[in-house]
Amino acid sequence: MQQQQRPLISVEGLSRRFGDSGQTPVFEDLWFGVDRAEFCCLIGHSGCGKTTILNVLAGLDQPTEGAVIVDNREIDGPSLDRAVIFQGHALLPWLTVMGNIAFAVTSRWPSWDRAKVRDHAAKFIELVGLTGAEGKRPAQLSGGMKQRVGIARALSIQPKMLLMDEPFSALDALTRGMLQDEVLRICAATNQTVFMITHDVDEAILLADRIVLMTNGPGAKIAEIVVNTMPRNERHRNDLHRHPQYYAIRNHLVEFLVNRSRAFDQEIAEHGYDPRRLKLVKPGLAAVNPPAEVVPLTTGRRQ
Amino acid sequence: MAAFKNSLRLRAALLSLLIFAAIVGLWQIATQPVAGSGTAAVDPEYAKLVGVAAATGSKSAMPTPADVGATLWKHLLDPFYIRGSNDKGIGIQLAYSLGRVLLGFALAALVAVPLGFLIGMSPLVYRALDPFIQVLKPVSPLAWMPLALYTIKDSAISSIFVIFICSVWPMLINTAFGVAGVRKEWLNVSRTLEVGPFRTAFKVILPAAAPTIMTGMRISVGIAWLVIVAAEMLVGGTGIGYFVWNEWNNLSIANIITAILLIGLVGLVLDQVLAWLAKLVTYPE
Incomplete structure (x- = not known):
């Protein structure tokens, strides 16, 4: 997969162990990539190290083994390219909405004067519908x-990619849905590369082009990658459930x-x-278009 | 609800007035001159020596509320006079004390806030300085006085040093505590935005820790105001503490009570100013 051309984000052999070396790592030997302009979701139960993976991608945490290559360069810390x-x-509670976004904008472009920073910030406040x-x-x-x-703060620095850590999990269902629609709209408009962590299946189907499935920790692995074959323009929150593939x-x-996710070791033993x-x-x-051999997926349970 | 709150405030004020009246009333009864109590109680020679009133006990040295009121009024009418080095207006004395407190407090803040920042940010510095802080913090600031007098050789500066040493600890500890307690996610925001260490310190850590730092300052200024009176009693010369000691030598209890009232009022104002400043930097979460 990663022969000549690397994807924008390439995770190569990533492991993270907390405590001394005798302990089982939270996750081990992860290999996956996120292409430019792709929306990639990582799904798994809590405890499989989802947030740790995101922190490593953000540069806030170091992996025990392996590396993350972004734009053909190994990351060695946080960067304004990865919001x-x-x-x-x-949010910084002592700053206003404008202040919070302006803080990010001045970090990106320190030479900008106050008026330019405010103009730029105002654009992104408008983008997320918070004007006023x-x-x-x-x-x-x-x-x-x-x-x-x-979201406005992250977008305002015009990063190469967005990293989202269960951004909507603390919200009520109605607000979550509205924000998902908006993220979808904004990502389509800006052609943003997104890596998002979630444990919400519907959220993943609505937003993601590819869904990385993680087994349970400790010693979590990536089981497989599900390609969301529903085209982006056919994914709408209101009638998602009517789509034939849904x-x-x-x-x-x-x-x-x-x-x-619990019994993946068994699958490894059976299929390699x-x-x-x-x-x-x-x-x-x-x-x-079901091929003849495919087991009907709706029956679910394995023997 | 608002009406109830108002009435509560009103009733509390009434109760306060009642308590005040009771105290003044009791005081009045206790200090009332006892009419015709033994004129020849003491030796006439002694009476001549100490003054008839004192010797007969017809009038105690303890003033009545009216005496104190009159003294207070006299001081308030002319607080800033200077008639020689031992007779200065009470306003002047308070200004001396306030000046020392603010100077010592400002010097302490200049040392404590940056040092507290360092301690809060670095576990190494925290562990290295912790034994010193633990040992020096409980020492009464007045214990430093002889050492200060010997090394500095100036009583005025020595009292400022004592204020400095007593204000430094609460500010140091609160600053370190506030800085160490800054939420990780705010620091992560700063890291992902590639904000430099100085900008992080001033734009993220300082505002985040400001309420805790201000609480430390409020405690410090309170302690400093407590300590200045004692320090000035020791070093003498000027200040409200010296005034109290001087009036004790004059056995002018009315002046002492007046000074106590004014010390309390100035302390209240200092505390309120710091509380107001703390409110300015407090943020709701």
Whole structure:
């Protein structure tokens, strides 16, 4: 997969161990890539080190083994090229909405004067629909609005890629849906490369082009990569469930999370496993034109 | 709800007034001159020596509330006079004390805030300095006085040094605590934005720790104001502490009570100013 041309983000042999070397690593020998302009989701149960992977990609944490190559260069720390949207929004509470975004903008372009910074920040406040709330402090905003500010802050530095750590998990369902739509719209408009961590299956199907499935930790591995064969322009939150491929993909993911993520070692024993040559599965296509041998996915449970 | 709150405030104020009246009333009864109590209680020679009133006990040295009121009024009418080195207006004395406190406090802040930053940011420095802080913190600031007088050889500067040494600890500890407690995610924001260490210190850590630092300052200024009175009693010359000691030598209890009231009021104002400053830098989360 990674012969001549590397993807924008290339994760190569990543392991992370906490504590002394005798301990089982949280995850081990991960190999995957995220292409330019791709929306990639990583899905798995809590405890499999999802956030740690994102922190390593962000440069906030160092892997025990392996490396992350971005744009053909190994990362060795945080960078303005990789913007992070944090799970708990992480806004600076003593700054206003404008202040929070301006802080990021001045970090990116230190030579800009105040007016230019404000103009630039205002553009991104408008992009996330918060015009009129520039002067408010985070404490005066609802959870959804705070996360919008987080998104605006990340986008305002015009990064090469966005890293999102369960950005919507703390929000109520209605707000979450609205924000998902907006992220979809913004990513389509800006052609942004996104790596997102989630444990929400529907969120992954709605947003992601490819979904990386992780087994349970400790010693978590990537089981396979699911290609979302539903084209982006056919994915709408309101009628996602009417799409012919939807249930096939969803069932495949749920089946993985419920059963296979626990017992993946058994699968390895039966079928073998090469972490560098992961299986690419397209459950959606099987549903549209099922080949003869394919086991109906809706029945789920394995014997 | 608002009406209830108002009425609560009103009732509290009424109760305060009542307590005040009771205290003044009791005080008045206790200090009332007892009419015709033994005129020949003491030896006439002694009476001549100490003054008739004192010797007969018809009038105690303890003033009545009215005496104190009159003394207070007299001081408030003319607080800034200077009639020789031992007779200065109470306003002047308070200004001396306040000047020393603010100077010592400012010097302490200049040392404590940067040092506290260092301690809060570096576990190494924290562990290295911790034994010194633990041993020196509980020492009464007045214990430093002889050492200060011997090394500095100037009583005015010595009292400023004592203020410095007593204000430094709460500010140091609170700054270190505030800086060490800055939320990891805010620091991560700063790291992912590639913000340099100085900009991080001033734009993220300082505002995040500011409420805790201000609390330390508020504690410090309170302690400094407590200590200045004692320090000035020791070094003498000027200041409200010296005034109190001087009036004790004059056995002018009315002046002492007046000074106590004013010390309390100035302390209250200092505390309120710091509380107001703390409110300015506090952020809701």
